[in-house]
Amino acid sequence: MNEGIKFPVMHPMMVPVDQISANGYNPNQMAQNERKLLERSISEDGFTQPIVCYYDKIKDIYLIVDGFHRYTVGKTKFKLSHLPVVLIEKEIENRMASTIRHNRARGVHQIDKLASIVLMLSNKGWSDKKISDHLGMETEEIMRLKQSTGLKEAFINHEFSKSWDVFEAKYYPNT
Template identity: 50%
Template sequence: MNNPMKSPVYNVKAVPVEKVFANEYNPNVVAPTEMKLLELSIWTDGFTMPCVCYYDKETDRYILVDGFHRYTVLKSSRRLYDRENGLLPVVVIDKDLSNRMSSTIRHNRARGTHNVELMCHIVAELTRAGMSDQWIMKNIGMDRDELLRLKQISGLADLFSNCEFSVPDTNSQQL
């Protein structure tokens, strides 16, 4: 069947971040911890998903539909900005404002949330593989309380075998 629609992802552009602007309607908020994790993710893995934008020909600006936090990280992280030469990977959609707004919401909602049971399994596997609590917290983006909760939920005694009764906090003394 011949489908005239060509997915935007096949036309990724490297756009100077100074030509990209946030929309005024995105309700998505990311906590500072997750923003740090996003910066680490982009630093470690590179940009793996382009931002979605609408191109405004009159102003020669790209208006974000999805990817505000990736855009923000590139603008705020000097090391990423320098490595990427100030360029943000972008795909363009040509939709009116109401369709761009609904697209933003669909993108946000489609990401879903993490399943607690699966997160417990991942923490257990990383612990069994010899990864320290500090490594897990840094690379998975968890704070010490969340890691402790996931270990407690899993109910596996061996996850606590080399630990005291709390996950160490690097900013405070151990109990």
């Protein structure tokens, strides 16, 4: 049925953060807004993905293959003493390849589907700020996504500036 496929995800274990270590070769960097989104995700949803590690028996440490940013947030932001880890047993060159695969296999969002979700949240009464906070997006990006779904629907719950009222009262007082 599942011949040849391993399931390390079925064997998570809690490991002291002091025994977990970065691998020294991960080229992945995380932008500040993505880090804040990861922090929010862990805060609201918990740790839903374990950190993938290789156990170095000689040094008695768990070297991160995937999940460095989850590890960092768990250790520094939430001050966790233990983190969920799953193990893979591979030589260094295969661990490096695995790290790259994990980094690149994240997928991208389809704009039209993302725009539909933003519009649906807006129609449910979510403000642009709330959408921005929960999805980790800039408000300008939200506005562009809303515009791509149709202007009337996009701005139905938008709070507009009162500056136009002041302008009209000043320059068109009799209207």
